[in-house]
Amino acid sequence: MSKKEYPVVLRFEGMTPGDLAGYEAHRLRKGGDLGHVDRKRSGLNQRLLGENDWAETAQLEIQEIRQEMFAAELDYLERRKDRKAIKQRLAEGPRDPWRASRHGPLREVILTANKEWFEATEDSDELFNTQREDDFERLAIDWLQTNFGDDVIHARADRDEQAYHIHAVILPRAAVRKYGVDCRMLQPSVHPLIRNYETAQDSVGAQFEDIGLVRGERRKQAIRDALANGKEPPAKRRHVRPAKWRQMEEKRLAEEAAKVEKRRRETASRAREAGDIIRFSEALAKGSADDPVSDGDATAMPEMLREPTGPGHEPSKGIARARKAFRMAFNVLRRRARKEAEATAAAQVASAVEDIKQADQTIVEIAVQLPKGLRERIAKTRRKLTAKIMTLDPSSKGRAKGRNSDETQM
Structure with missing residues (x-):
């Protein structure tokens, strides 16, 4: 049976200088998403690179770069004697020393592996063996410093969440020719591994292979192969930050619970x-x-x-x-x-009318044999009686003619 392989996980997250205060609050467990944090283990977290006041120092440096670039711009306008532009720029103030983008000028680096890999202790009899964490930390610091140098202004190891992981912050300093002089600015693409994600995955995979971790899935290569073979490429995977994922998961679980409760009710x-x-x-x-x-x-x-x-x-x-x-x-x-x-009543009426008709016929037969004076009296009375009785019989309509012939015979 082949041994299970665990990939090393590398992610880059965009940051702005305004994010540093919230980042620090979360690092110190004073703010942010703390629902998943085991506060009993927070004391095991460790700062690996950078001073304790690294965030404040970074903010000051960024402000200094901003002022330097503003001064260089004003000097350039002064050399051109563009008074109108100088007046306008003085009113507007310094600009951010980076190109606007949805990611921001800074990068947070996250390095980790599956929780199962860190918990495996087959090489040691110790119950709480931290050798794999130590090896991972050593290689992570080396990889960060080799590829980003002094631009790694902070790194820390977190042990109070689900799996051991390392956070680092990159301040990508660059020098560009602007306003006729060399200016400092923040430019993430100055680092090849930030500029090319696949190269970064190759690099980190090679760095950690000595401790048994492998490179992550080659998704771009899989997409290229699928397109070359006329197949449907795999769907693009969108990474969701842990805090966002937990928020989405809590919402999903709450909605599921609400559905269950609704069905129960x-x-x-x-x-x-x-x-x-x-x-x-x-x-x-x-x-x-x-x-x-x-x-x-x-x-x-x-x-x-x-x-x-x-x-x-x-x-x-x-x-x-x-x-x-x-x-x-x-x-x-x-x-x-x-x-x-109603049907029963109609049948009864029809039967009674039929009896009346028979009785009337008998009267006619008898009256024929009587003297003329009596016949006339009977005929007159019979006309009144018959007219009332025959209204009960719907079939009697149009029979007046027949009745008159009977009276003529009487």
């Missing part, structure tokens, strides 16, 4: 609604079986299905939903019952 709410519906249904079934139908109306709505009114009558969501469902079903049944009742 929804489940509990549905369970309560189901219980309410069951109890409502049981109460409705019991009430409808025991209560007499009001006013003898088989289609009268039970009291429990009616909308509650007045204060203190707000039902639970479960009961409200059950009441609505039952009321809709009850209305359908009620309409069906009314239609069935």
Whole structure:
């Protein structure tokens, strides 16, 4: 089984002079993101390079460079006798001695490796072996000083976070020809390893290979190979600062917890609604079986299905939903019952009308045999009675003609 390989981790982070105060506050564990810090181990942190007042000294040097460049600019304008420009620049004041960029003129360097690599103790019987930390520190200081020289104004080792790591700050001093003289300014690209990330990864990989660490993933080469072979290149990896990552992770965990709590509440709410519906249904079934139908109306709505009114009558969501469902079903049944009742009544009326018709025919047959005077009286009475009775029969429309012929025969 092959031995697991651990890469040495190198990152550059842009900084501005205004970031130094916050950087120092975090270094001294007096500010910044401290949620991940084991305060019991903060005493093990160690300053490796630079004096204790390095940040203040750096600020003073940057201000000095700013004033030097401003003086050189004013001398240049004076030599050109450009009074208007001199007046304008005096009003504006000194400018920052670096080219504006989103990264800033300074660089923070972070060097570390996987926590598992530092904790491995197979070469020693000591439980708390720090040999790997010591070796890593020695090689890191050598690499920083070899590649950045005196521009490494600060370096420290942190042992109170998840994995041992080293922070360093680079003040990239450069000399440029400007305003007819040599001027100092801050220029990160003066250092080849800052200018070329892949070269920096190669350099740090070679530096730490003697203690078993390897170079990090060659992502740019992988992209070039993929493009050359007509394949989809791997997605560009964007580094997120630890503090930002922890903030994002805390937000993600909080959102997940909120979703879990929402699902729990929804489940509990549905369970309560189901219980309410069951109890409502049981109460409705019991009430409808025991209560007499009001006013003898088989289609009268039970009291429990009616909308509650007045204060203190707000039902639970479960009961409200059950009441609505039952009321809709009850209305359908009620309409069906009314239609069935109307159909039954119509059949009964039709049967009665048919009986009346038969009786009327009998009267006609008898009246034919009576004297003319009696026939006329019966015919007159029959017209009034028949007119009222036949209104009950929808099929009687248009039958007046037939009725008149019967009367003529009488």
